[in-house]
Every structure is written in C-alpha cells, then in structure tokens.
Amino acid sequence: MDNKVNYLLRLGDNALILSQQLSQWCGKGPALEEDMALTNVALDLLGQTRLWYQYAAELEGAGRDEDQLAYLRDAHDFKNCLLLEQPNGNYADTLVRQFYFDTWHYFLIEGLTRSSDARIAAIAEKSLKEVTYHLRRSGDLIVRLGDGTEVSHARTQAAVDALWMYSGEVFAYDAVDEAMVAAGVAPAANELRAQWLAHVAEIFAEATLTMPPADAWMQQGGKQGRHSEHLGFILAEMQFLQRAYPGAEW
C-alpha cells in the first residue's frame, strides 16, 4: 500500500474509532451538557474522518469510497492506535483517553497545516479550530476531575495510570511515518512528543495528578493492524448494518 494512502487511513481510522466510541455515550452522559459535548466532538471527528478517507480513496484509485473504507474493512486492516479502542469505562477513563488523544491531535494537526501536501494542509487547517476546542475542553475537565473530589481524583489518577502505556504509540514512527516526515508531509515525532509531554505535565500539575514516567514501556501495534480484542466488538456494532444489508442507504 502506498505510504501516503496508509498514512491517511491511519489519520482517518483514529478519528473514526474515537468518534464511534464517543457516540456510545449519547443519551448516557453524566449530565446533559456532557452528553452534548461528547456527541459534538464525535461529530467533528466523523467529519474529519470523511475528509481523510475521501483523499485516501482518491489516491488509492482502487474504486473504494469512504463508506467502503469505514464499513467493509476488517480489524486487521484498521490502523488506529490502541489508545482509541480502549473501552469507554467510567467517565474519567473516557476523558483521560480523550485528553491524551486531543493533546497529540492538536500538535499533529497544527504541524500538518504546514504539510508539503496541499490537500492535507487544507484538511488540517479546517480541522485545527475544532481540535483546539476539543483540547481546551478536555484539559479543563481533567483539571476539574483531578482537582475535584476524592473519588473523582482517585478515578482520574487510575485512568491516567492505566491508559499511560497506550499514550506513546502515536510517537513510535515506523517506515510509513518516517517516509511522510522525509517528504515534508508530516511533522517529526520527537518534536510532537516534547510538546505533548509539556502540555500533559502542565495540565496534570494543575489537576494535582501524578504523571507516570515518560520513559515507561509503551504498547504498540495498532498502526500495523495488530489490535486488542476491543476493536472487533467496536467494528461489529459499527459495521453491522452494511454487512447485513450491503449497500443499504437511508
């Protein structure tokens, strides 16, 4: 598979899987405002997914469209990072997952606005305002939960610790990522990682949360299609209709 197509699918898959996960909170959020916020973020991510998939499908030139990329690929063809397929859990689990992602996503998208690929730069420019809003919100909520009650602090710290090993995969560049960096398409990993660590450290300090060691061992594999058992269940629900009724429209 062409490196750029692969890279675009990674971007789209991250956004789609997280969007699908957030959609699960619809009607079940702890407060109406939170319900709306998560579904709005899910909608933004779904819109971004479409922009990445449309471009990937065009470059691929294999006759597949965005719907086929979303609904007719199996788990081993998905390239999302493992962080995003981790279960919604309690609200702290969902928000810590979101905060880890949003922080990386913001600095990545900001870097992609300077991509040598004009289409990628345009999609990044379109997404940046949305992504900025997401990060402000998730950072503020981490502070409120971390520096909140004893229970909210304990649950948030537990989520921080449990999800930490999934936070580093986005910076573990393989040949596909490095080819994109070499072509000026994507920003380098070390710069993104430094920005990510600095922002997470700042928010955690304000939230009275303890940051796990930056050099901790990190899980990998999602980008290469090696997933946890969670992804299969997510896809089963997301793809059911198109699998059962191929080509169904509404």
Place this chain on the structure above:
Amino acid sequence: MKAAATAIAAAAPAVRSAADAARPATTVTPATTVAPAKAGAHAEQIWTWLAEVPDPEIPVISIVDLGIVRDVRVAADGGCDVTITPTYSGCPAMQVIADAITDALHAHGIAQVRLHNQISPAWTTDWMSDAGKVALKGYGIAPPAQQVIDISGLRAGSRSAAGRSTAAAAVARRAVAAPIVACPYCGSQHTDITSQFGSTPCKALYKCLDCREPFDYFKCH
C-alpha cells in the same frame, strides 16, 4: 456516512430533471446570449437569490450571511457553479444546504446547478455579515463576540516550562477560552457559560446572570 457534497453535485441535476421539465422556467438565459459582461450581472442576481435561502438549523440567517457561499460563477451553458464551504467538518446540514441551493436556483429557472465543496480557506465566523449578526441577536442567539479564536494562549501554555508559571498559563488559557458574551435579551455582559457545546456544532450554551435567561452563543470559529 452519506455521499460527499461533490457527489451530490453530480447527481442532483439528473435526479431532478424530470421535475424541472414539468416546472415552467421563468428566467432561463439562452447560453448563446450570455456575454461576459452580462454574466457578471447574472452572478449578482444569483447571489441575491441565494441570500434568500435560510440556514436549515438557524433559519433566521441566510447561507450567504453565514458565509457558507464562497463563489458563484455563471457558465456558458446557462448553468451555474456554486462553491460552498462547511462551517464544521462534520456539519450534518451541508447536504440539506446543497439541496436547498439546487432547489432555489431551479425555481429561478437555472437548470444546471453544479455544487463544489471547498474546505480551504477554512470557514470562519469573520465571514458572517453584520446583517446576519443582527438577525442572530434578534433571534435570541448571541453572535460571535470576538475575532477568530486565538490559539496562542494554548500554545503559550504548553511552553510554560520555558518561563511562564503554570498558574499564569492556566489563566491565559481560560481567558482565551471564555470570551465576554453579551446577553442577546438584556445586553448584560454579566453572563456565564453553561456548556461549551449546544444544540448544533456551531453553538455553546450560556446563561445571563442578570435577566436569568439561558441563551445560545454562536461560537467564534
């Protein structure tokens, strides 16, 4: 995931051609008479027609006042090319807007309407017209309070290790995140945010601390 707007553009004229045949065209300009000078005037007319197409989710404001319509070009065949841009990437109203534009121009006798979806430069609330802002306020939605969001607060915050204190960075971040929003009912600036997201992607929920009314705020973007 529905078909992209570009696909809609390709499909819509064919789908509607039967209905159009039954509808008497009132202002069709024969392609042979569309001279370059006249084409400019024609585009002006199309802009005024589009200014009557309401946003499907906030019907008090037109798609032109909202800044969604970016370009109108009259083609040699008498049809026209309309370029639109989404407010938010996932805005679910884009397909409805595309259909509404096609319907409106068909009603004015333009048989061939080709829609183009453009994402760059990205839509901003700076493109909202003053008339649109007044209409929003009259409708109970506070218009965007400042120019496009400034991401420097966030970025400065992330570099706080290089000099700024964490507390100062946090204050800066909050200041950027919380613009002063005037109540659309009583005008008071003594308002507070209830929710950073509202009934549509482009709005947040606020409440007035003086007249106690809750209201929508059209977020700066």
